[in-house]
Amino acid sequence: MANYSVRNQVAIISLCSPPVNALSSDVRRGILDSLKKAEQDVKVAAIVICGEGRTFCVGADITEFKSEFKTFPNLFELVDILESSPKPIVAAIHGHAFGGGLEVALACHYRVALSSAKLALPEVKLGILPGAGGTQRLPRLIGIDSSMQWIAFGDEYSAQIAANIGIIDRIFPSNADILESAVQYAQSIIGKSLINRRVSKLPVKDASKVSHIMEKYKQIVGKKSRGAIAPMVCLEAIKHAALLPYVEGMKKERMGIEALMGSDQSKSLIYMFFAERQVRNWTIPGTGINSKNTKPIKVEKVAVIGLGTMGRGIVLSLLKAGIKHVSVMELNKTARENGLLFIKNILEGYAARGTISETQKRSMVDALKPVSNFEMLKDTDLVIEAVFESMSIKKDIFAKLGQVCKPSAVLATNTSALDVDEIAMVTPKPKQVVGMHFFAPAHVMKLLENVRGSKSSPQVIATAMNMGQRMGKVTVLVGNCHGFVGNRMFRHYTVETDFMLEEGAYPEQVDTVLKKFGFAMGRYQVGDLSGNDIGYRMRTKFEMTNKQQPPGAPERER
Numbered sequence: 001m002a003n004y005s006v007r008n009q010v011a012i013i014s015l016c017s018p019p020v021n022a023l024s025s026d027v028r029r030g031i032l033d034s035l036k037k038a039e040q041d042v043k044v045a046a047i048v049i050c051g052e053g054r055t056f057c058v059g060a061d062i063t064e065f066k067s068e069f070k071t072f073p074n075l076f077e078l079v080d081i082l083e084s085s086p087k088p089i090v091a092a093i094h095g096h097a098f099g100g101g102l103e104v105a106l107a108c109h110y111r112v113a114l115s116s117a118k119l120a121l122p123e124v125k126l127g128i129l130p131g132a133g134g135t136q137r138l139p140r141l142i143g144i145d146s147s148m149q150w151i152a153f154g155d156e157y158s159a160q161i162a163a164n165i166g167i168i169d170r171i172f173p174s175n176a177d178i179l180e181s182a183v184q185y186a187q188s189i190i191g192k193s194l195i196n197r198r199v200s201k202l203p204v205k206d207a208s209k210v211s212h213i214m215e216k217y218k219q220i221v222g223k224k225s226r227g228a229i230a231p232m233v234c235l236e237a238i239k240h241a242a243l244l245p246y247v248e249g250m251k252k253e254r255m256g257i258e259a260l261m262g263s264d265q266s267k268s269l270i271y272m273f274f275a276e277r278q279v280r281n282w283t284i285p286g287t288g289i290n291s292k293n294t295k296p297i298k299v300e301k302v303a304v305i306g307l308g309t310m311g312r313g314i315v316l317s318l319l320k321a322g323i324k325h326v327s328v329m330e331l332n333k334t335a336r337e338n339g340l341l342f343i344k345n346i347l348e349g350y351a352a353r354g355t356i357s358e359t360q361k362r363s364m365v366d367a368l369k370p371v372s373n374f375e376m377l378k379d380t381d382l383v384i385e386a387v388f389e390s391m392s393i394k395k396d397i398f399a400k401l402g403q404v405c406k407p408s409a410v411l412a413t414n415t416s417a418l419d420v421d422e423i424a425m426v427t428p429k430p431k432q433v434v435g436m437h438f439f440a441p442a443h444v445m446k447l448l449e450n451v452r453g454s455k456s457s458p459q460v461i462a463t464a465m466n467m468g469q470r471m472g473k474v475t476v477l478v479g480n481c482h483g484f485v486g487n488r489m490f491r492h493y494t495v496e497t498d499f500m501l502e503e504g505a506y507p508e509q510v511d512t513v514l515k516k517f518g519f520a521m522g523r524y525q526v527g528d529l530s531g532n533d534i535g536y537r538m539r540t541k542f543e544m545t546n547k548q549q550p551p552g553a554p555e556r557e558r
């Protein structure tokens, strides 16, 4: 769980818990035992803590939150033991230093990293706070303002940014050997005083401005994380770092994490963390075909048909995924011009905010290839149709695609409810057809529902799943039925909100309550965004007296 060796006066404690070196009780024990050995060995003058495999350490082992998490040494005990070591400890970071992993690094006396490494305190995304001194040490290193930014939102930062603000002491090129570099670094600091290297002993530089900074972040958090409890508790904990001695601040931090851990919000976020990973392992029921034994088709050229709300978002998602050739086809001139302008404006916005560089922006704009006829799609590897939700229009498009596209091309429909099999039947090769149902706005929403038609080939399904992952989507494979899974769930929600309108509420009143509760958008705002005509069309198709509407359906009961 932690391996120990000595090289030229430097003890090496390497975390060994694949795949991500999470800090399970065995790993924590391993670190402690190795530390004792290093401290007792007179030939050891410095210590390096590193991670074996692809990463340094992603933090506490989330699977242990319920049970073993409480066994000695707990993480908040371990970090203090590390920091008080009389021998200098260097954290050697590659891959990720996340959560408790970064807290361990903050407890070390020096931190070095490969330039490709990423750092974060993402606990807030699990509905908790950094509970191993993160809220108390980080402010002593980078100040209250930056700490609130890091901890209340949990975003990841590059090693270079971390170095610029004082978290990392030395950056090595991404192709350097992190262990070798860290050992040399450790040799260079042997004999130096540790007085200013124990972060818990440092003062918080901007402590006097804490009330002002706190107010600023309360406002931002109130807007960005509506309804979430953890971000506010994170801010409170950081405030304590400014106002209280370290030991007292740690007690407050502990109270914060104990209150949050096991809360409904935290339980739901942790469930979501594992569920998002579980859906990557897709399987076709009853066939033995799954993500492990099926390879996707290589996709380099993608086309999107339709530049309405959905098409624009899908194009942006493809560009962000680094696809170098994205054909866009929109026969309506105004829609085409508006769509392209929208895409370019969003890319400009990303560049202005620094989300992408100017070079990346230019290469994304270059990747956009407006096309005017189906013939131009003959080399395309994947076509995503995102036109009006009408079966006859979609069938017309798929019949044309079936004629012009190469036999291996994957033909995907972004339909939100229509029968994927019916669409597939108009093509000569229905096995090439699959559903890829994005959610509006497609460049923001993380969910992608891939719909397995009865004829979709395993390779085609694997390609759609792989493309979703390349776009950074939570990609879920579902069966072909009316409304698939997302809209079947959404329907119950819309039925209830529509009842409220019937009972006299205004759409904006319903939306206000939903947003206060924590939804990013109200139900009627979503309708305006994705087009109320889509819902109208569905309701008309499945009108109340329609026998497809089951007897227990709320509308019929009503």
Ligand SMILES: CCCCCCC[C@H](O)CC(=O)SCCNC(=O)CCNC(=O)[C@H](O)C(C)(C)COP(=O)([O-])OP(=O)([O-])OC[C@H]1O[C@@H](n2cnc3c(N)ncnc32)[C@H](O)[C@@H]1OP(=O)([O-])[O-]
Binding pocket: 019, 020, 022, 058, 059, 060, 061, 062, 063, 074, 075, 076, 096, 098, 099, 100, 101, 103, 122, 123, 126, 129, 130, 131, 132, 134, 254, 257, 258, 274, 277, 278
């Ligand atoms: C009084 C109480 C005191 C409490 C003290 C608390 C201290 C501390 O502040 C709390 C924490 O650190 S909270 C933690 C804060 N840290 C975080 O929230 C970081 C969470 N992790 C991540 O965000 C991502 O894994 C990375 C972006 C790091 C890597 O992404 P990537 O390269 O795409 O890899 P991937 O596919 O994502 O993961 C590979 C496999 O590893 C699994 N696994 C991963 N992390 C795990 C964990 N911590 N644990 C267990 N398992 C974890 C994952 O499920 C998957 O398993 P599968 O069976 O193969 O499916």
